[in-house]
Amino acid sequence: MRLLPPAPLLVPRKTTESCTIKGFKIPAKTMVLINAKPIEVDPICSENPNEFQPERFLDSRVDFKGQHFEMLPFGVCRRGCLxxxxxxxxxxxxxxxxxxxxxxxxxxxxxxxxxxxxxxxxxxxxxxxxxxxxxxxxxxxxxxxx
Structure with a gap:
């Protein structure tokens, strides 16, 4: 579910105030869709992210319920899948x-x-x-x- 999430786009959200993310200005009240797949295969979050290595999670404290960005199969925090x-x-x-x-x-x-x-x-x-x-x-x- 990390490498091939069935629904990579998380639930749309509307920004409450304007902000800048990586040089992109996002005005207030803008509808934002987050694609979780690039986050889950980001080399900053995990080593060799595109390789199937289930043993990487054996001794880690990664929680699949959305508290860690290494694995987001059910969305993030309170806005995750019920x-x-x-x-x-x-x-x-x-x-x-x-x-x-x-x-x-x-x-x-x-x-x-x-x-x-x-x-x-x-x-x-x-x-x-x-x-x-x-x-x-x-x-x-x-x-x-x-």
Missing amino acids: GVNFVMPLIELALINLIFHFDWKLPLGHGTEDLDMEETIGITMHKKTHLGLKAISDSVFLLFLF
Whole structure:
């Protein structure tokens, strides 16, 4: 969710007073949209930000609820997503079950060098070319299901 946020534009806000950010004057009462993706892949916020390294968060105090700019999947502070406490256990449970019960492979004839990481721009962000994976089931698990 850090490298490929589904909705990179945070909720629009209106400025209460005029300000200057990095040389740009923003008048009072201007509608502002913040794109969270450039913040999350900024080399100032984290080392090698474009590399998938989940272990970088193991010993850190980074909170995904919007208190740290290294990871903003649910927005920032009190203006963040209200459903974060509901959705995180669901995401964790779904991922745990998928990872535990299946081995994942790329389709025959495809390697990691063939993956297209280009994105499309819109209200939500998704890959230009969808990723196809082959799930190899754990037969013992499937026996217990039926």
